[in-house]
Each structure stands twice: as structure tokens, then as C-alpha cells.
Amino acid sequence: MTDLQEVDLKSRAAYVSWTSATIRYSDLDPNGHVNNGAINAFFEDGRVQFRGERMVSLGEDILAGFVLVNFSVEYLKALHYPGLVDIGTVVTRVGRSSYVLGQAIFQDELCFSTSETITVCLNEETQKSQPISDDLRLILEGAAAK
Amino acid sequence: MTDLQEVDLKSRAAYVSWTSATIRYSDLDPNGHVNNGAINAFFEDGRVQFRGERMVSLGEDILAGFVLVNFSVEYLKALHYPGLVDIGTVVTRVGRSSYVLGQAIFQDELCFSTSETITVCLNEETQKSQPISDDLRLILEGAAAK
Amino acid sequence: MTDLQEVDLKSRAAYVSWTSATIRYSDLDPNGHVNNGAINAFFEDGRVQFRGERMVSLGEDILAGFVLVNFSVEYLKALHYPGLVDIGTVVTRVGRSSYVLGQAIFQDELCFSTSETITVCLNEETQKSQPISDDLRLILEGAAAK
Amino acid sequence: MTDLQEVDLKSRAAYVSWTSATIRYSDLDPNGHVNNGAINAFFEDGRVQFRGERMVSLGEDILAGFVLVNFSVEYLKALHYPGLVDIGTVVTRVGRSSYVLGQAIFQDELCFSTSETITVCLNEETQKSQPISDDLRLILEGAAAK
Numbered sequence: 001m002t003d004l005q006e007v008d009l010k011s012r013a014a015y016v017s018w019t020s021a022t023i024r025y026s027d028l029d030p031n032g033h034v035n036n037g038a039i040n041a042f043f044e045d046g047r048v049q050f051r052g053e054r055m056v057s058l059g060e061d062i063l064a065g066f067v068l069v070n071f072s073v074e075y076l077k078a079l080h081y082p083g084l085v086d087i088g089t090v091v092t093r094v095g096r097s098s099y100v101l102g103q104a105i106f107q108d109e110l111c112f113s114t115s116e117t118i119t120v121c122l123n124e125e126t127q128k129s130q131p132i133s134d135d136l137r138l139i140l141e142g143a144a145a146k
Numbered sequence: 147m148t149d150l151q152e153v154d155l156k157s158r159a160a161y162v163s164w165t166s167a168t169i170r171y172s173d174l175d176p177n178g179h180v181n182n183g184a185i186n187a188f189f190e191d192g193r194v195q196f197r198g199e200r201m202v203s204l205g206e207d208i209l210a211g212f213v214l215v216n217f218s219v220e221y222l223k224a225l226h227y228p229g230l231v232d233i234g235t236v237v238t239r240v241g242r243s244s245y246v247l248g249q250a251i252f253q254d255e256l257c258f259s260t261s262e263t264i265t266v267c268l269n270e271e272t273q274k275s276q277p278i279s280d281d282l283r284l285i286l287e288g289a290a291a292k
Numbered sequence: 293m294t295d296l297q298e299v300d301l302k303s304r305a306a307y308v309s310w311t312s313a314t315i316r317y318s319d320l321d322p323n324g325h326v327n328n329g330a331i332n333a334f335f336e337d338g339r340v341q342f343r344g345e346r347m348v349s350l351g352e353d354i355l356a357g358f359v360l361v362n363f364s365v366e367y368l369k370a371l372h373y374p375g376l377v378d379i380g381t382v383v384t385r386v387g388r389s390s391y392v393l394g395q396a397i398f399q400d401e402l403c404f405s406t407s408e409t410i411t412v413c414l415n416e417e418t419q420k421s422q423p424i425s426d427d428l429r430l431i432l433e434g435a436a437a438k
Numbered sequence: 439m440t441d442l443q444e445v446d447l448k449s450r451a452a453y454v455s456w457t458s459a460t461i462r463y464s465d466l467d468p469n470g471h472v473n474n475g476a477i478n479a480f481f482e483d484g485r486v487q488f489r490g491e492r493m494v495s496l497g498e499d500i501l502a503g504f505v506l507v508n509f510s511v512e513y514l515k516a517l518h519y520p521g522l523v524d525i526g527t528v529v530t531r532v533g534r535s536s537y538v539l540g541q542a543i544f545q546d547e548l549c550f551s552t553s554e555t556i557t558v559c560l561n562e563e564t565q566k567s568q569p570i571s572d573d574l575r576l577i578l579e580g581a582a583a584k
Contacts, residue, residue, distance in 0.1 A: 024336070025340045037475050044316070048317045075509070076507075183333055186332055194463045195520070215366060216365070228483075322466045327464055
């Protein structure tokens, strides 16, 4: 386990990787708020962007065997249509065979939602967890908050 | 071009293949109606069911080269949550290199929406349309209204 | 019926109202293409943008009674993730009690999909079609291609 | 805080309220698995069902002021198309001004995902948390595992 910097997930300063997404009319629920499904999809876009930016340098194969096992999200404020959101992503923990990404959704400095996602590295034959490679560990530690 | 039976798309009697789907809370729009995106997804489920039931007997490969090029839908009545819908599918036309599926969404005898979808067979190298095989033509004609 | 300029829906020059939207990872289907549901949602965003820009000047109430009854779409090319699309909207026909919007989805000059949508004005009590008001007719004719 | 029965969220025996939902083709991701967004929507359907069954007896107004603030989910196994899932819901904690629902998604006895959701009761004027009414507390405690 690597000790990483504690981060305030509600602050833009915490994040090392960013992407943006537009809200869709079809995201609205009967209350006229953006539904949680759309918010969760924004987080997914942030993770895909993070992988493309940081991890794919090790080869597309590096993603094989990694499985998202846990997603935890706090909904802080209602989002409205139309609009653009910024999604920040950062590594908050690197374990022996798993890592944790912290994320948040912003409009300017306002934070609407934060989340944490645990991804585990599985041996594809045994389907048991296996250690993260040293190469990937270096990359993940390099994507922690400074 | 094969002359097929004219069908009344709003009548359950028109259809040869059926599937069912549940409405989700996340399908609701700000008016509390099921949004058009969900209705279109129901039609897609009907088409996938139809392919699995009728066409896959020719081998999974038969689907390679078929591209949905046109979708036209009539929205007749608002659908509400919660509920189950039945989706009917029938072949309404078989051309040289394309075929048309007619579909509708029902609750009991009530028709909420009808659609037609044109699928074209493309040569994968040239990306130009090519004739439908005789095997598939027989299957498609057999899935027209009786 | 007002005679409007014929338009080539595949050309950016046809459109009077524009919006943009981001593709989401969750839009991808098992082939790695953006699914039709996402494309249809982009068209919806274009229509909502059009209404807000052009029609809401007549009061929010103007939208009461208008019902989208028909949507017809051509899928021309597969869209990929990630990316941004531009959605153009234009009035292509104004009838006594209905109007038609033409739309298309672009990346630069490349057109991925075109659609037409028929919206009807209903009397809220009788649920029968009723004439479009003169005020709205002027607005709609002003939003046709030049 | 009321002490409730500890429950094993992966066991059907834990749940007091049930609903079912169909998987859609549009739920599939590029790996051919049901995407997390669909799984999260199934949980939402379970919660809406629970509210309708158990809470609406206190009047529709009872829901005003309740806000879902935290959602935490474990993804255990990949789900495939087509299929039907059963969604179980149970109260796992009742606090002064919040309650927790435990949920899981099953096919037969196989559990694909579990989740917990925290809902808080807010005073609509001050937007601060306020105590759950005694009527609701009784209902929630009655919906805990036996």
C-alpha cells in the first residue's frame, strides 16, 4: 500500500485529469433535475479519459484483467439542463492488487457530486486478484494529487 | 421485390415475433411521460429478438454486412411508469438488397407507437449494397404477415 | 401551407440553429459504435435548443399543446467515442396545424445522420389538431433556410 | 437510531420488497456486458417500487423533502442480454433524519450486484436535515429484514 496525499474531493485543486461533458434533455427526471444515471455516466467518461491519457501508454492490454468492483457517490446539489460539466479524476489509493480513483463533477468552482471507484486486477485464468505491475504502480502513483 | 401482405401496423394481428420490456423510472421526462428514447429502445429490443429467433439459424455471420439505415416512428399516445410493454415485429417488405421491418408497442390492445426500419445488406469490402441471399430471402418472406 | 426553400439536409448551410453535444462512453454498443439512442438524443437536444432560442419569446405557454408525432431518421455513418457533435436545426415545412423540423448531426463538414420531425398543435380540450397561431407561424417561417 | 437486524445483502432472504426489470440491448457496453448505468437504473426502480408500496400510504407529500445523498454499489458479476432481473429492497438503518436502503439484483439465487442508498429528510425552507416523522419511522422499521 502506498501512502498518497489526502485530498479534498470537492476541490478542483485535487484533480490531475479532466474532461468535459454536455447535459442532455433526456437526462432530466420528472422533477426537472439531471438524473443520477447521467451523473454516473459523467464519472465513467472521466475514468475512460484517465485511462486513455495515463494508462494506455503501457499498451491496450494493460486494461485486460481490471474490473471495477465498487462505486460510491455523493450527490451534493441538483444539476440543471442545459449545461456543460467538468469531470476531475485523481488516484487516491494504490493497493497491492487494486487502486482507487476519486472524482468530482463541477461547474466553475461549484462541486455537484463526488465519487470513489475501486478497480481490482484479476488473474484472467483464476479470476483471483493479482498484484498490480510495477509499471502501472508508477503511473498510478504519478496520478495522485500533488 | 416481393409483394407482401399489406399490414395495419396498429393491430396486434399484424405481428409474427414478440418480446416484452419493462418501463424504467429513468425513462421518464420532465412531463412524467416515457421519453422517446425509451420507446426507440423498445423497438430495438424487438428487432434483436426477431434476429435471434429467425435469422441466426443461418449462422451468426449472416448479420455481418447488414446496416440499419432508416428508422421512422409514429408516437401515438403517452406511455406511463411503471408498466410492461409488448413489442411486435413483422417483415413488411423485402427488396433486392434491403428489407423493412414494421413494429409496434402495445399494452393489451392499445397501440402506443409504430415504426418502420430499413436495413440494407452491404458488401463489406466495397461498402456498396449487395443482394440478399436466397436463404435469407426465404426467411424474411416467411416472417411477413399471413 | 407555406412554401419554404428546399434544403439539402446533409449540408451545414441548411441550418439556422445550432447546438453541440459530447459523446459518452455509455453511448457505445457492442460494436464500439455510438448507438442510435444517443443519436436520437442529440436530435432532441437540437430541438430543445431551437425552441428556447426561437419560440419561447412567445411565452412558455406556447409549447403547451404541441406534440411530436413523427420522427424519421437516416443513419449515414458510424460515430465513434470520444467526440463532440454539432446539431443543426431548421424549419422545413409549416402547415395549417403542424410544422416540420429538419436536423442533422455533423463533425466538421461530415454529416452522420439527418432527421425530420413532425410536431402537431393540439387543442388541449378536444385533443384534435388546431391551427398554428399567426405569431408562431411568423417565427417558424423566419426559421426556414434562407 | 434504531438497531435493525444485520442482513446479508447477497441473499434473497434479506429483502422485503421486490420488482423485476428487463435488460435492454441498449444496455450493452463494448464488451457485451450490461453497463453499470443499467444496473444503477434497476436499483432506482427497486426504490421507486418500495416507495410506492410502503411510503405513499402517508400521502404523496411524504416524499417532499427526502433527498438521496449517497449511493454505494458493488458489482459482483457481469450481466448479459437478454434477460430479466429481480431487484430486492430492504431498510437497513433508520437514523434521526435519514434512512438506508439495502438492495440487490438477482437472477434466481445468483446475486449480481448489491447497493446501499442513504436518503436524508431536509427541511424545505432551511435545507437542513430534520427528524423523520414518527409515522414514517414506524413504516421504515417495519420494512427491515425480519
